[in-house]
Amino acid sequence: MQSNNAAQAPRVFVSALPAALAQNLPLLHTIFTTFGEVEDVWARVVNRTRSVHESWGFVRFKLPEGAARAVSFEDWEGLLKDSGLSETSLNVATCAAESEEEVVSEATVIKALEREDAATFDFESFRGRFSKDLARPVLRRDAEVIFRVLQQHRPDTTLQAQLQAAKDAAELPGGKGLLLLTAYSRNYAPGKVCETANRTYAERHGYDFECDVLPADEMLDAIAPRDAHTWYKVLMLRRAIAAGKHGFVVWIDADALVVDQEKPLEAFIAQATNASASWVWGLKQMCVAINGSCKVAG
Numbered sequence: 001m002q003s004n005n006a007a008q009a010p011r012v013f014v015s016a017l018p019a020a021l022a023q024n025l026p027l028l029h030t031i032f033t034t035f036g037e038v039e040d041v042w043a044r045v046v047n048r049t050r051s052v053h054e055s056w057g058f059v060r061f062k063l064p065e066g067a068a069r070a071v072s073f074e075d076w077e078g079l080l081k082d083s084g085l086s087e088t089s090l091n092v093a094t095c096a097a098e099s100e101e102e103v104v105s106e107a108t109v110i111k112a113l114e115r116e117d118a119a120t121f122d123f124e125s126f127r128g129r130f131s132k133d134l135a136r137p138v139l140r141r142d143a144e145v146i147f148r149v150l151q152q153h154r155p156d157t158t159l160q161a162q163l164q165a166a167k168d169a170a171e172l173p174g175g176k177g178l179l180l181l182t183a184y185s186r187n188y189a190p191g192k193v194c195e196t197a198n199r200t201y202a203e204r205h206g207y208d209f210e211c212d213v214l215p216a217d218e219m220l221d222a223i224a225p226r227d228a229h230t231w232y233k234v235l236m237l238r239r240a241i242a243a244g245k246h247g248f249v250v251w252i253d254a255d256a257l258v259v260d261q262e263k264p265l266e267a268f269i270a271q272a273t274n275a276s277a278s279w280v281w282g283l284k285q286m287c288v289a290i291n292g293s294c295k296v297a298g
Helices: 023-033 064-072 074-082 108-111 125-135 140-153 159-169 190-205 216-223 228-241 265-272
Strands: 009-018 036-044 057-063 091-094 178-185 208-214 250-251 256-258 288-289
Touching: 009 064, 009 125, 009 256, 023 036, 036 125, 036 256, 057 064, 057 091, 057 125, 057 256, 064 091, 125 140, 125 216, 159 190, 159 208, 178 216, 178 228, 190 208, 208 216, 216 228, 228 250
Parallel strands: 178 208, 178 250
Antiparallel strands: 009 057, 009 091, 036 057, 256 288
16 A cells, blocks of 8 residues: 555555456456445556566546545455455555646656656656656657657666666676567567577577567557557667676567577677677578568677
């Protein structure tokens, strides 16, 4: 349970939502009627990491007393279990009065960004925190303003700065082993074929393997305001490097699969030991692309 010092309002902010519950608004509505009459529910599904509940949303009660009861409630484990869910808790916080700005202003964004650390900044996480401050969801029209402010006032969060930070982190003594990353949208036909082959290759050589498979619109939401799916690789790479659990993090495109299953990636990493670039390209002798060029980076 979480709260803040804002005056009690009929709307509460709910975070740490399981994706399954965020996708089931009728059930979410039913759960919160425990505390009073609910006028509406809204949820944003964020399903980037299976083990972490990142979805969030709003519940509006008819009366402030319902919101107050929800915020003070403690036995979420029992209530969720009675609703057929295995999760043990939700975070419920009070909301101030909803922002009167139809589109968020640059001044409001600048103030919110003062609390953000560029080294760990990602738009999706900020979107949830900022929505709580506004007491309404951050929409695409707001995202355009946020992105403009980031470029003008927080250049430390731009892509160039983030990539340099990732490169610096990769050069520090880190974890052991190798992590192979890939991702694709659910409607991308070659994805499953390549995932199967590449997972087999990773298991053969003792590499860790992570593959994100999301609906196309959710993948775009995760990287908003950018509008090309290819940016999702930057999100995954940054997340993996920041975790610091692996000595090397390798990306392979969703339309590329490893044909030479015997040759280890360490052979290519060794080739780049004295290279100025942090990427190893052109591995066509062991990898084939179904659509476009083969790209494996480490």
